[in-house]
Amino acid sequence: MKQKSLDLEIVKIHDIQFGEKTEIKEHVLTIQKEELKKILECEEFSSVDIQLARPGESIRIIPVKDAIEPRIKPDSGEYFPGILGKYDSVGEGRTRVLEGCCVIxxxxxxxxQEGLIDMNGPGTVHSIYSHMNNVVLVAEPAENLSPEEHEAAVRKAGLKMAHYLAKAGMEVEADEVRTYTLNKVDPKLPRLMYVNLVLAQGLLHDNYIYGEDAKKLQTMLMHPNEMMDGAIVSGNCVTACDKNTTYDHQNNPVVKDMYERHGKDxxxxxxxxSPISTILAEKERGVMEILSIARLLDIDAIVVTEEGGGNPEADIMMIAEEAEKVGIKTVICVHENAGDDGSSEPLANSNPAADAVVTAGNNNEFIVLPPMKKTIGHLEAVDVLAGGVSDALQEDGSVRVRLAVIMDAASNLGITKLRAVTY
Structure with a gap:
């Protein structure tokens, strides 16, 4: 049987600019701004603008909703299956990637529950997006648009924008090709699976798998290449520091690390x-289905990541407890809410079975971010962001916030520089 094999054809982007034609030359992405704006205009938006934010520039982007890496299937010209594209060749064949460029x-x-990105200053230590060439969609909602309609419109516009930019990558030669396939390996090696808990809680806390709201879906077995190929799209407004953006799903570090060790150890x-619900019965069913799949495939160990915090910590602890009971070793990946000084109980739930834990750090830690010369978006939003404080905005334009408001600062996937070490 032929295994799925995915070639990520990497086009490295070193700079971005506006120009007369959307194209890539010598690693510079040039964007025809007015053409792109016309593609994105719709009745849900009162106005649409495109702005650029490069690493090192004195720019603050706020409030940030999602981050998306431009990718496209060059053989079909499609991407984001179930939303913008079809399901043909998902997880296999060729996918062109604009690396170093991101749609915000x-x-x-x-x-x-949105966030901020600083392109300069101390905030750049905590967000991967501070180090990318960001093409920023500023979409203002039409009057009387509901929050649900607003979120849906912004989500689709971001995907359309990423798809438009990715098309420019089809005209140039790739700098590198990375191939991902699960080849057969020594059967004596321990069998591991990754359990990806996908937030599906309603109230703007949802993700989409193949275009379908995850609340409507059951626990499912997926090939890791499907995640790399746009199968999961973020539609949630969970706290910024631990939100799994669409970019995070496309570049899931757990998937990448397990691929790197496949066939070695x-x-x-x-x-x-598996969807994360707020309903106890749904959580219990999810745990049962996860373990049914793992036991059917004779799995020795699982790595589990959550999205968000608090409520989802019940899911990971239930999984750890039940998995260990049937002899499946479990590692969980979480961030902490340990209080301003790190001395508080870090998790909303815990279990003795969860004795192998990877921490992404304490998102309650305070940081002062200096004023930026330019704000893309609305600076006043900082006073109402989840995890922040009501007087975050200072008179001089600086902001005193918790790490919770910085995009991916304490990512449960580990896309962060925060960590704890046990001595």
Missing amino acids: TTGRIVCF LNFCGVIS
Whole structure:
């Protein structure tokens, strides 16, 4: 049987600019601004603008909704299956990637659980997006647009924008090709799976798998290449520091690390994606289905990541407890809410079975971010962002906030520089 094999054809972007034609030359992405704006205009937006934010520039982007890496299937010209594209060749064949470039969506706040990105200063230590060439969509909602309609419109516009930019990568030669396939390996190696808990809680806390709201879906077995190929799209407004953006799903570091070790010290047997519900019965069913799949495939160990915090910590602890009971070793990846000084109980729930934990750091830690020369979006939103404080905005334009408001600062996936070491 032929295994899925995915070639990520990497086009490295070193700079971005506006120009007469959307194209890539010598690693510079040039964007025809007015053409792109016309593609994105719709009745849900009162206005649409495109702005650029490069590493090192004195720019603050706020409130940030999502981050998306431009990717496209060059053989079909499609991407984001179930939303913009079809399902043909998902997880296999060729995918062109604009590496070093990211689409960021902003505009008037949809929900308090959004975030910020600084392109300069101390905030850059905590966000991967501070080091990318960001093409920022500023989409202001039309009057009387509901939060649900607003979120949906911004989500689709961000995907359309990423797809438009990715088309420019089809005309140039790739700088590098990275191939991902789960080849057969030594059967004596331990069999591991990745359990990807996908937030699906309603109230703007949802993700989409193949275009379908994850609340409507069951726990499912997935090939890791599907995640790399746009199968999961973020539609949630969960706290910025631990939000799994669309970019994070496309570049999931757990998937990448397990691929790197496949055939060396482990046998990577795939991904289980399971919705995180607020309902106890749904949580229990998810745990049962996760373990049913893992036991059917004779799995020795699982790595589990959550999205968000608090409520989802019940899911990971239940998984750890039940998995250990049946002899499946479990590693969980979480961030902490340990209080301003780090001395508080870090998790909303805990269990003795969860004795192998990877921490992404304490998102309650305070940081002062200096004023920037330019704000893309609405600076006043900082006073209402989840995890922040009501007087975050200072008279001099600086902001005193918790790490919680910085995009990916304490990512449960580990896309962060925060960590704890046990001595």
